[in-house]
Amino acid sequence: MIWILLLILVVLVLLEMPIALALPASALAYLFIADTVPPMLVVQRVASGLESYVLLAIPLFILAGNLFNSAGIAARIFDFAVTLVGHIRGSLGHVNIVASVIFSGMSGVAQADAAGLGAVEVREMKRHGFSAEFSAAITAVSSIIGPIIPPSGIMIIYAVLADVSVPDLFLAGIVPGVVMSIVLMGVVYWLAKTGRIDAPVLPRQKPKDIGVAFWRALPALLAPVLLIGGILTGYTTPTQLGALTAIYAIILGFATKDLTMAGLWQAIRETISTCGVLVFIIAAATPFSAILAIEGVPGDLARILLSISDNPLVLLLIVNIALLIFGCVMDTTAILLVAVPVLVPVLTSMGIDPVHFGLVMVINLLIGTLTPPFGILLFVMTEVAKVEYRALLRQVAPFYIPLFGFLILITYWPSLSLTLPDLVFGR
Numbered sequence: 001m002i003w004i005l006l007l008i009l010v011v012l013v014l015l016e017m018p019i020a021l022a023l024p025a026s027a028l029a030y031l032f033i034a035d036t037v038p039p040m041l042v043v044q045r046v047a048s049g050l051e052s053y054v055l056l057a058i059p060l061f062i063l064a065g066n067l068f069n070s071a072g073i074a075a076r077i078f079d080f081a082v083t084l085v086g087h088i089r090g091s092l093g094h095v096n097i098v099a100s101v102i103f104s105g106m107s108g109v110a111q112a113d114a115a116g117l118g119a120v121e122v123r124e125m126k127r128h129g130f131s132a133e134f135s136a137a138i139t140a141v142s143s144i145i146g147p148i149i150p151p152s153g154i155m156i157i158y159a160v161l162a163d164v165s166v167p168d169l170f171l172a173g174i175v176p177g178v179v180m181s182i183v184l185m186g187v188v189y190w191l192a193k194t195g196r197i198d199a200p201v202l203p204r205q206k207p208k209d210i211g212v213a214f215w216r217a218l219p220a221l222l223a224p225v226l227l228i229g230g231i232l233t234g235y236t237t238p239t240q241l242g243a244l245t246a247i248y249a250i251i252l253g254f255a256t257k258d259l260t261m262a263g264l265w266q267a268i269r270e271t272i273s274t275c276g277v278l279v280f281i282i283a284a285a286t287p288f289s290a291i292l293a294i295e296g297v298p299g300d301l302a303r304i305l306l307s308i309s310d311n312p313l314v315l316l317l318i319v320n321i322a323l324l325i326f327g328c329v330m331d332t333t334a335i336l337l338v339a340v341p342v343l344v345p346v347l348t349s350m351g352i353d354p355v356h357f358g359l360v361m362v363i364n365l366l367i368g369t370l371t372p373p374f375g376i377l378l379f380v381m382t383e384v385a386k387v388e389y390r391a392l393l394r395q396v397a398p399f400y401i402p403l404f405g406f407l408i409l410i411t412y413w414p415s416l417s418l419t420l421p422d423l424v425f426g427r
Contacts, residue, residue, distance in 0.1 A: 005030040005291060023284045023334060027291055055160060058278065060242025061151040062109055063271040064223075064249045070263035071253030073220040074117040077102050078124060080217035083210040085185075086202035092125045093138050093188035093199055100142035101181050102221065104149040109274065110369055114143040114380045122385045129200045136385035137395030140377040141184060141403075144366040149177035151227060151245075154332060154362055156238060157282070161340040164354045166238045167231045171421040172355050174228075176363070176410055187402050196398070219252050232424060281333045292342055305346060312350045316357075316411050319343060320364060327368020331376075335365055359417040363410055367403050370396060 008029050012022035068074065078099045085094040103117045118139040125135035147154045150170035159166045192199040205213075214221075223245055230236040236244065253259025305315050326335050340361070348354050369377045372393060382389050410416060 004033055005288075009288075021284070023281075023288045023338075027287045030291060055156065055282075057151070057156050057166075057238040057242040058153045059271055059275040060239065060246050061153060062274055063267060064242065064245040065103075065109065065113070066267035066270045067246060067249035067253060067259065067264070068103075068220065068223070069117070070267045071249065071256065071259040073249075073252070073258075074099075074103065074120045076213075076217040077117070077220055078120050080213040080221075082202065083205040083213040087204040088189070089199065089201060090185070090188040090192040091199050091201045092121075092128055092130060093134075093192065093197070094185050096121045096125065096135075096138045097142045097145070097181050097184050097188070100145045101149065101177065102217075102224070104146040104177065104224075109153050110143045110147050110366060110377060111274070111380055113146040114140060114377055114384065118143060118381065118384050122381075128202070129198065131198065131395075132385050132387050133391045133395045134197050136381040136387050136392050137399075138184075138188065139384070140370060140381045140392070140396060141399045142181075143377055144369060145177055145181055145184075147362065147366060148173045148180060148359075150174065150231065151238070151242065152362070153278070154336065154365065155358065157333060157336050158340060158358045158361065161336065162344045162354050162358060164358060165425075168355050168421040168425060169358050170231055170238070171424055172359050172417040173362070175420055176359055176417050179409075179416065180406055183402050183406050184399065187399055191398060219256070223248060278333060281331060282337060286337065288338060292338070310350075312347070312352055313412065315347065315350065316352070316360070319347070320360070320407065320411060323361060323364040324367065324371075327365050328371045328375075330368075332365040332369060335368075336361070353414060353418060355421065356414045356418055360407070360411050363407050367407065370399075370403075
């Protein structure tokens with residue numbers, strides 16, 4: 001009977017019903033048709049699905065990222081990145097990526113990075129002679145680095161659903177995030193060297209200019225240090241770190257006189273808007289996931305996968321393909337809420353580390369934010385850069401193969417993500 005639930009969901013999605021409405025609607029329809037579970041389950045699960053202290057960290061980190069944007073910190077980070085890598089072939093394409101790596105320690109949400117820091121990046125790249133389409137494309141691609149390097153809203157949701165340590169996940173993302181940035185910079189260098197993009201190179205900066213840019217960006221650079229230090233020492237929880245980062249952003253903004261009361265209010269409004277959508281989706285997906293668990297879908301899926309192969313490497317390949325497909329048509333949070341309770345028990349029973357799989361899943365879903373037809377980052381950048389969707393997609397295309405290659409690397413080289421948390425926490 002469970003196929004009825006999935007069929008209803010697919011039909012509603014194809015009818016372009018918002019996923020936050022399609023999930024509870026399909027769950028309710030199934031409950032009335034199957035008549036095996038009380039409909040009151042939906043109401044109960046909606047409430048219980050939001051009862052997690054760790055989830056409080058998400059709005060706090062989003063608020064911190066919005067505050068840094070309002071305080072002009074994004075521009076300072078970009079200027080510092082220019083002094084570091086602006087002279088390399090590919091120029092502001094590399095700057096875009098390095099700035100995203102630095103800014104990743106403040107927000108943890110790809111859409112926030114694309115809309116906030118991305119506006120600065122696109123404006124500066126266009127001013128220096130880059131096409132609007134490529135500027136938007138590299139901004140969209142580099143934005144997915146944010147949720148890999150801590151903090152990360154998507155990792156917090158995964159940690160709650162999979163019952164794993166948030167600090168473990170945060171540390172596991174640092175090395176893969178750096179590796180991804182190097183891969184993306186390699187693609188930009190190749191595009192510039194082969195003449196596929198027009199990338200004017202900036203003059204090499206003098207040590208004095210680098211020092212000045214570093215000093216202006218130093219308060220912002222201290223935020224990731226505060227975050228990583230809190231994780232490594234274990235003195236603060238992720239939620240407390242989120243609160244401290246937000247408070248630090250407010251103090252810094254008012255101290256530099258770049259943050260006004262109007263800017264503070266705007267940051268709060270943007271945070272409420274973003275979190276409202278996120279919380280609604282989490283609440284909507286919870287009863288759907290509960291039905292899957294009650295109907296024994298994880299066990300059925302385990303038997304199906306084992307009938308195909310009992311090799312964990314083969315199963316990871318199958319799961320990767322499935323997640324990439326779903327990522328093209330569904331919201332990232334919705335996929336997490338539906339898939340994690342089903343997949344994690346199956347894969348952990350076969351010896352796959354849930355922290356490692358968390359990184360694999362996060363990277364999968366972030367690639368999905370760049371792939372049509374859903375590709376939320378593509379839609380964000382069409383608005384930020386005022387470019388056509390198809391033109392943007394053509395510029396993003398060269399990055400797909402390297403991103404898939406990076407996903408394979410993370411999938412089949414667990415040590416790349418697990419070594420750091422193993423060393424720090426002695427897992």
